[in-house]
Amino acid sequence: MSTSRDVVFPMGRQALYERNRYSPAVRSNGFLFVSGQVGSRDDGSVEPELETQIRRAFDNLDAVLQAAGCTFDDVVDVTVFLVDPESTLDTVWKVLPEYWGDAPHPALTGIGVTWLYGFQFEIKVIARLPDAIELEKGL
Template sequence: MSPRDVVFPPGRQALYERNRYSPAVRSNGFLFVSGQVGSREDGSPEPDLEAQTRLAFDNLNAILQAAGCTFDDVVDVTVFIVDPASKFETIWKVFPDYWGQAPHPTLTGVGVTWLYGFDFEIKVIAKLPESDEG
């Protein structure tokens, strides 16, 4: 097996190495991005839900940018929400600021009971630009 083609956003490699996973991997023309949460630089959760959601998107966008992509290249999205019945509206109102214009990517939403102290997580698959396909 060839080594994984890992993408690291600027300034957060130590955080990923400490937690023993890759933020994103290029493979067969796609970028597979690990779930991103609203973590601060030190990895701790942003306590305000709306700010945490925005920070998760910002962290996601940093990875996409490091791979030469934007959210417009995203084809599939999975979101995880702790207690979605009470938090969905706050989280969902942030999406238009990051989501872009239609047509939108596919979306799967999953309600969960625990996200390591976070309330929202987003993971995506993006199509790499032709020159970056691996």
Template sequence: MTARDVVFPPHRRALYERNRYSPAIRSNGFLFVSGQVGSRENGSPEPDLEQQVRLAFDHLNATLAAAGCTFEDVIDVTVFMVDPASNFERIWRVVPDYWGQAPHPTLTAVGVTWLYGFQFEIKVIAKLPEAAGQS
């Protein structure tokens, strides 16, 4: 097996090393990004739901940028929400600020009962810019 080509966003390496996972891995022209949550600098959840969603997108965008990508390179999104019946509308008010223009990436939304104290998590697959000309 070849070594994983790990991408670390600025100022978050200790968090990933403490929790023993890679924030993102480049492979075969794609970037696979681990779930991003709205954590504060110390790793604790931001209590305000809408701000938590904004922080999750900020962390996602920092990870994408570390690999030379933007959200425009994202082709597949999976979001996890605790209590989506109550939280979906509040979460989706924030999403357009980060989502960009159509055509939008594919989306799978999953309702969950637990996210380690968080209410929202987003993971994506993006096409790396150097691979963008390949289909």
């Protein structure tokens, strides 16, 4: 049985995702499942400086969320992947509040990894779609 996926593409980056053969996000059952976002430039190349790379990853994530009509406030679950967490975690904690907003914060899992295709940080999330929230509230 074949099902089509309700895929979300941020503006201007569809060719990058098609070249790498994955979807940036998929809507399903009231949720948005966002693939891991890294600090890549528009051409897909690595942003070399760690803090800028983390900000770019959050900006890339934000673009995917916006394409689905979501914001960081809709995010319920986060997974971050860090190469060398001991040396990168402080920089992540420095940048994260600028994007996250006020409490309550989403659930968060951090995973130390040995390789991220040249990147040092990756973030993937699950967000609640605004339409699903409105339906739940009876609006």
